[in-house]
Amino acid sequence: MFYRLKQILSRTTARYADIRYEKLKETRIIFNGKELIHVGTNSSDGFVIRVLKNGGLSSIAFTKFDDANKALKTAEQNACLLSINSKKPVEFAKTEIYKDNFSPFLNEDPRNITIDEKLDLLRKYNNIPLSYEKVVTTNIYYNEVIREKFFLSTEGAEIKEDLITTSIGGLITAKEGSLIQNIRVSAGGSTGFSILRNRESEFENRTKILLELLKAEQAKGGIYNVLINQDLAGVFTHEAFGHFSEADLIEDSPSMREKMQIGAMLGTEILNIKDDPTIPGQLGFYKYDDEGVPVRPVNLMKNGVLSGRLHSRRTAAAFHEDITGHCVAEDYRFSPIIRMGNIFVELGDKTLDEMFDSLGNGLYLLDAKGGQTSGENFTFGAQYGYIIKDGKKTKMIRDINISGNLYNTLKNISAIGNDLVFCETGGCGKGQLNIRSCHGGPHVLIKDLVVGGI
């Protein structure tokens, strides 16, 4: 394959060019209620070329090898147009050049498991919630994504890396009278098929919570002190802070760059945040990004002070900061953009009991239900929660969304737990989907959050 890719790049007139070819093999099985609605394995492939010419950087995605010349020409024309219209030429930060062939360690390669076995396992899990009378439907999937990536650059990089992601998850829906409630369930990761086995208790537990939600009170809107569990802390870190660590999101925003200067005190002194895709076993693991740069851990916040950010080669040069290896694409249809790999709040020193005591009166919210950020503002949902009175859990609440402002909220973090957990399935939709976007954290106590309710 590298020979064919070299042939394509040999025709470039640009100072720098790279090409990524990917073979993508996806296996999907989906149940809606008792009905199997999809099962199958499919392969697809495609190319992305990027050229840096006269200070203009442009990219093109294409699927037919025969379109390679046309694609290269289009990308070069676009790069020239960019160069004519830009005052500041794009520079790439220097990186060491690697030739490597990397396959991750897998505990049971899903390619060696028959689709019948995958189907049986999914059916078994799907039947757990469906055995309860009030569960009206499920939408439960098995998803296996195998990406074989070949990266080649005119600087001499030649890297093959495989990314293998397996997950089981979805939505369980219950109904009582006119009230409909649902809950998410998920299991999976980057370490092979075995992580999906023996997960019956996950489905049992989620179904029980769902049935309790049918009797829960609706959250009342207001300002609350809130204790969030590990999954919510991870999403909170991703949404409320992490996106601002992605240099491309603030590169051309003068007011945001002014606020997000390295050394700025943005959080409370107890807050430490890191992005580290190199930790083995977690969902976001990878070795090289889609610019051929090896990924490294980045301390984003140390004792409340902004201490680093995530870069592509382009932004590292523009910010005069070190490259980090965080420029990643969803697949062959996209050019890479800066993404978090595995962002988390580092361990604190408080036990859960101590945090309930500190909270006194407020809300205990658990498990993320989608989140979104727009600049300093973020919103995310919690799957369920409890009203806390005098440090004790009382009534369960449902339909909870939290909203806040990044700068205020980071300064309102008053305690961090000693119980760090990483998520097993992720998903970030910053223009492209990143199914390996991993996040984590311990329990975190936040003062004065806006909670939406009816």
Add this chain to the structure above:
Amino acid sequence: MEELLQIAQRKGCKAEVFFSEGHSDIVSFEDSKLKNIDSKILSGVGLRIIKDNKQGFAYTRNLLDKEELVNNALESLKGGVDGLFDFPLTCNLKVLDTYSPEIEQISNNLLVEECKRICDIILQKVTCQINITAQKTISSLRLINTHGTDLFLQSSSYALSTEMLYPYTSASLYRVITGKSFKKADDEYIDFLSNNYKLSLNEVKARSGKMKVLFLPETLYVLLWRLQTAASSSSLYQNISPLAGKIGEKVFDEKFSVFNDPLNDSLPGARAFDDEGVQCRQFPIVEEGIFKNFYYDLYFAEKLKTDSTGNGFRGGISSKPAPSLKHIYVKPGDKTFSEIIASIDEGIIVGGALGAHSGNIPNGDFSIGISPAIYIKDGIIIGNVKDAMAAGNIYETLNNIIAIENKTYLSHGGNCPSILFNDINVIIK
């Protein structure tokens, strides 16, 4: 493509082949400067087969091995997915004008110049960060099946979105221009953005409580999403639609009418047939507040013993068709945008919505961060409010309509006007 059908037929299957191809160029400006030009030339083939009342599906990007694609589809039959419906024979459809040859003459240079022009005009009126994305796309699709259907569609589209960002945030006021080919941004477009941005630039304080809330055409999707979910045959079949058993009942305010409007070829994206070859047609979902119709694809139509409404669309080449309302049209009202603003004693404009995808969507609940939340007092926009959320349930909110704008705009939620609602719960920190 025909060969694929023949191979599938030789193996005893009914079959459908869906081929799509597209070329798009996207020019993006950040802070009034050209940032990126990206292109895509993507194609792909999806194959659906039916054998012994079971359904199989496979897809690929490069049709190098036709036998392999058919074998993948045959392999997927083993799971036993129901395929009780038949592929349709569709012909003699109304010819829609979906392609403007002018688009072929639109260079990326022209897109760059148009973005620059818009930035220059706005910056003369107000200082701010402006981000613009301009995109042109030429696409084609062909659908054939073993019943003799052979349909072809060529489409062109142009879209330009201007965002005016509020300082220290990425909250923005934005609006989209769309067409089948290049459409120059006119004064009305630029004035809407720059005037309303200027008025709302100051940060102001406001109280929490029930108040009037104006959803713009760009943010009405928050509510329409819940309605679409409830009106889907998929929700009906799964017994999670609050609209089940309510056809003919008045469910919403009588000013509110929503149509499936695929045949309107004055807009880009018009369709005479859906992604499984069923004829598309215009019909009401809600008319004067009365719930009129669920929408169906072939699969759920068969399950619910009715006919497809021509709403089977694919999310991409790797997806099978599913019920989808891709052509929403919300009937306009009788008030201009200015008249609506002038009528608000105290209220918020939802300039952008955060978290529309979370919350209890099947139940009709929404709970969104408003970003920007543009504040109106005594009929005048006086600033923006930080840390605001709006929450409600569409079965109450869509019964509380005060006024509907007399003009519609095409954005990602559909072809919609602005709508002013009464008594929405707004929480402000």
